[in-house]
Amino acid sequence: MNDNASRVTRAWVLHPDIKSDPDRRLADHALAEAMALAQALPELELVGGEIVPLKSVRAGMLFGSGKIAEIGQALEDQHIELVLVDGPVTPVQQRNLEKAWGVKLLDRTGLILEIFSDRAATREGVLQVEMAALSYQRTRLVRAWTHLERQRGGLGFVGGPGETQIEADRRAIDDQLTRLRRQLDKVVKTRALHRAARAKVPYPIVALVGYTNAGKSTLFNRLTGAEVMAKDMLFATLDPTMRRVQLPDGPEVILSDTVGFISDLPTELVAAFRATLEEVLAADVICHVRDISHPETEEQAQDVREIMASLGVEEDRPSFEVWNKLDLMPGDAADAARARADRDDHVFAISALTGEGIEALLAAVTEKVQGRKRLVDLSLGFADGKKRAWLFAHELVEQERQTDDGFEITVRWTAQQEAQYARL
Template identity: 70%
Template structure:
């Protein structure tokens, strides 16, 4: 068994940064990200406060010396910097500290690479990693030296080498896009097949580690990887679920969102997240016990908007992990939920508390508004009449010379399913 890589996590807290987050929760999240990558031993973590980033070194010389002494004493081999690091900064810091540097984008790419299971997921991660590496090459041109990115891309001097690398990456991207196009075609066929099945699609989305997979497992009985770990789920998983109202739905679990998600990954995983854009209902799962729950929720809404999910798609915010709230906090959240009904549900995916009320709410949201209608069925259409009774939409039924006149109260979805019989 290989010895784990000795790692240290730094969160640069830059004053005046428009995207500045609360430093302590940000450091905690960055450390959890690092812990999600196998083969790392996290020896320590620290918030480094900066008035402004140093263009060549990110940190000031005094801080670099101070940290360098700690890293040498602890025999640190890898420093994870929770933020963007330019190729120049990476090169200079690696020279100063004599160890490997990985920025936030590189770390997330590494985690995604480790977690991808489906063919599509693997291809998309490869494309995202190549796009990241290519960007770092371009930025490094003026320094006439090829830089090492977060996924182990080897160094070598000279602009000619950089041009050759750029060409090789472009050729790989073209090859991967062709392969991905084939996989996406297969997914499109699967989606078309599902469209013929009259079950609505419910997509679980949320900030990473909000408890989506735990809720998915409780509802479906599936053994999806559900650990207290960031990015525990990468590829979407779909299962059929029977609701208490006898309605059937297809439930889709998706990759967790995270603040400052690399743009390469947002673009590369657009196809995977098509399950969200095609959903009839979105369940936005939130960890309301987390101190940054409001910021996390805002991040998820921003990503959903970037994917083209508009206000026309019904959504329920699932306020999860209420078992972790004390009595006072729980009362506050319950009061907020009462004001936001029917667009909010409170539950614990772990204990099951609030689950029954949530399922009833889910059924009502999917059914939508009902309308009254009278339809005529000829006597040979007994199967259609039986379907109406089975759906529980029949209000009255009259027998005539040629068939039945049936008064129904149904949703638009039920009417569409009836028309497709």
């Protein structure tokens, strides 16, 4: 067996449940999410995970000596090579724990960076990952991996044998960051040119945002027929994917699928991935897709709102909450979600998997993009052939009756379409 090409790394997840943490999450759900994060990397064989109750964090070792010995024995018994700690770990803690346990160790930020590295597909995404990883590594200057970067064609920026830039001092990393920023600026300018070209069309932009694994890509695929990765996996989508979509009884729009948000997203990642989310900043309508079946759906939604606010998205931006995964809910709970959506014009209960509720959502997006339609009666003379042809070309005519003087036409249109007609 080729050790570099096919060997997987046996991994174990630890979730420190810190009693003194005011932002403490439900430990069972936090561990489940951390394990799902680990499963997003195909190179890992996730052996298991555990919750480690802590009254407070030990500065040098994170855990107490007794717990370190207990965990160390379990790791040895299971032949664990990599420990993933679901939370922040200081460089000193990382070095001490690696020495005590004889394993590699990554904290939550390091794991997320590895996933981002594995998923980024565009030039922009790759650059952003490198910048985020270097910003993270700058405070550590310790190695993270032994062989995974060679499997994926090079992840030198998060460490590995022979990667001298990781061993370099902060000045070398800063030089690298400067170089990457210049490259990223060029890529972002190119994307800005593409946006300017779209603005001349113009197609309104409808952006799908939400917590990771909320079902955005499944919804995107249903609406566009695109083959975007839509697995039950955290961070399945990392690069903005855009498609032109014809709304039913409405205009064409550009639908944008974005990277999923997650709680405790490291600040360097928020900054580095701002450009990935720039389509959200330019969006005419934002659809916040929520996994309404998840026990922490409210906390996830709040995380999304906070990150959106940090990106500079105004609260008054036209938006909808899309309560997804009705198909995973018990009957009573699903009915309650549908009832709430019926009462609230800004909430839509759907299943991206089965298609339930999609039609109502699209109708609302259409109305938000082009405004409410109303019926108007027009009288056109025979000489107004250009205006009549325009009405038919835009499929606005509800009915038409010919008279001695011309045509009596009933149209259904928006204020925007009425203004366009007036300029003919």
